[in-house]
């Protein structure tokens with residue numbers, strides 16, 4: 001028997017009907033042994049997530065204000081699910097414990113974590129699975145950082161003796177014995193941690209979309225879904241990844257070589273997107289698309305420094321980056337020529353201290369000239385197939401030229417996994433549509 005870890009997001013567990021779908025999914029495959037739930041999410045677009053309701057209660061409690069009314073709404077949501085599923089479970093004791101803890105101001109993270117905790121209890125009861133409190137198996141260190149090794153040891157030992165369990169997402173216990181959460185959307189991280197500890201064959205992340213699309217549907221009409229993508233490509237396309245999967249969720253499973261499958265609870269018949277370490281030739285034959293996806297973002301500045309014989313000067317790049325570091329500016333890309341070096345930075349962060357930064361760059365690098373172009377959008381084209389097929393770059397550039405789009409910058413990683421193109425902000429959407437059309441039609 002294999003092992004699959006299945007994480008279900010908030011919208012997958014928003015009400016009793018969603019719970020029913022989740023149970024059917026789990027029971028359809030006996031390998032789905034470890035289940036990681038989020039707190040109930042939105043049932044409709046104006047609805048409020050339980051996590052947000054809990055934050056609100058805590059904020060009121062902290063100010064010493066009455067939060068009974070708000071808390072009653074939370075109780076009702078859980079009680080409605082319990083009643084509709086005809087469970088005998090009662091959360092009354094938990095509710096009163098949580099309320100008094102909030103009054104005692106035990107922490108905002110604690111308050112938020114109860115969403116997953118309570119939902120986990122209901123789901124465990126409904127499935128007949130053991131409930132494992134994440135506070136017993138997920139750890140943070142003295143600095144508040146996730147303690148990967150310790151967690152992996154304790155959790156894997158624990159799971160060895162448990163055939164099937166529900167482990168709530170989003171939180172764990174910190175070194176000083178208080179509850180701590182990951183950042184928002186963090187149940188994805190818990191799922192990945194459990195998958196690693198369970199030595200799972202697959203980490204399934206069930207949400208409300210059938211995986212990643214190859215381009216933003218607000219820009220491209222009906223973009224092709226991505227069947228298979230590598231962890232690295234996903235990072236390259238991180239501009240579009242964030243809302244489907246928490247960025248941090250990749251790391252635990254990546255190091256263990258466990259693939260992630262993004263699936264849709266409302267359309268379980270869809271295969272979703274597989275995120276894998278590398279794409280075998282077999283997969284490439286099945287999936288001949290040269291490009292995996294196109295994503296991008298607006299509002300960058302390109303700082304170009306020019307200096308004669310830059311290529312012979314040791315430490316030039318370091319001096320440039322040190323200036324940026326001092327001004328707390330991250331850089332996105334760094335295309336360079338023999339005597340030029342460009343650094344692409346976020347417009348907003350850069351313009352704040354622009355004149356100071358330029359002054360420092362002149363002083364510390366002795367550059368002959370420094371040129372800044374703002375209002376640049378970056379478009380990333382990722383594709384593991386690119387390296388095997390000639391002319392991919394030519395196809396992109398020809399298509400853009402034919403569409404009259406001026407390319408301001410090009411950066412291609414030597415792995416040939418991706419090409420980054422800088423265009424004017426105004427040309428952003430059209431660039432994505434043009435590149436998409438060049439490959440997909």
Ligand code: ASP
Pocket residue numbers: 009010038039049051052115169170183184185186187188
């Ligand atoms: N419930 C938490 C949130 O809303 C964590 C999660 O859903 O992953 O951010």
